[in-house]
């Protein structure tokens with residue numbers, strides 16, 4: 001496979017690049033190295049094999065066009081992006097330019113120079129808005145839906161909230177429309193929480209890694225200053241380990257005939273769901289520590305419950321997640337203890 005990965009020095013991108021390199025694939029990473037840790041991920045990839053690296057910015061149409069024209073990849077995994085809701089509130093224009101303009105630049109270059117190339121795009125659960133219409137019960141440690149036993153499916157109405165939701169959602173819709181209107185081989189993945197090694201988790205993005213790090217620091221320094229949890233901590237997400245995200249991206253390419261033009265909710269599924277409080281309780285037990293945290297007001301447009309119903313991905317891409325949340329958290333603890 002001759003693959004181009006935009007954002008290939010990021011968390012998901014570097015794991016995907018490593019997987020392809022280890023199997024003898026040709027991999028070109030296109031990345032601005034804007035994210036903290038991206039340069040470190042790139043150095044790691046270079047230690048694994050002959051990765052091509054292009055230092056470029058998806059906001060720059062010329063950078064993108066030249067890359068696609070020269071590389072002529074069979075598949076583009078479009079992962080470069082402005083990745084956090086909080087930072088989109090601080091700079092909506094940068095968020096728009098990176099996520100919407102950056103995606104149009106990819107689509108336009110593909111349309112002109114590589115119209116058969118598959119394009120798999122990383123969208124977000126934020127395209128479904130607050131999901132306030134879900135009928136939820138407040139249990140001791142989590143919000144629980146009364147009827148939605150498999151999670152949220154793709155038939156759910158889209159509703160863009162926050163600049164990040166708008167920019168990911170706009171790019172998500174452009175991807176689908178370029179399949180309809182121009183016959184491109186585009187696929188959209190709507191993810192919520194992806195976690196695991198090579199993520200440089202921050203307060204703004206990567207809550208599983210971030211809380212694992214807080215817990216590890218609390219073991220080293222008991223009684224340290226409290227960290228914060230936004231909202232009551234009962235909000236639920238399904239945890240998608242990065243190895244399963246990688247297998248989903250590869251499956252989309254392998255099953256492109258049935259996946260093209262479709263959007264898929266891709267997550268760890270109902271068995272791998274967890275609330276923030278449940279992760280903190282798990283970490284207290286696992287690491288034998290009492291965590292000191294305080295609550296902040298809810299984050300803007302924070303869904304109380306999002307779990308991906310992976311049924312469509314299983315049907316059309318033959319993909320299911322395999323890593324349990326317990327295995328994945330162990331892996332994340334190991335990475336955050338580095």
Ligand SMILES: NC(=O)c1ccc[n+]([C@@H]2O[C@H](COP(=O)([O-])OP(=O)(O)OC[C@H]3O[C@@H](n4cnc5c(N)ncnc54)[C@H](O)[C@@H]3O)[C@@H](O)[C@H]2O)c1
Nearest residue numbers: 007009010011012032033034035057058080081122191194
């Ligand atoms: N990690 C998650 O939990 C999650 C959840 C939902 C959606 N996503 C989406 O998946 C994709 C990958 O996420 P990630 O966690 O690997 O993020 P990441 O921040 O680790 O990786 C993104 C990469 O894009 C690069 N980048 C940023 N702006 C760029 C630009 N203008 N031009 C070129 N490169 C640029 C960064 O340097 C970084 O290496 C993103 O589009 C993100 O929105 C991730």
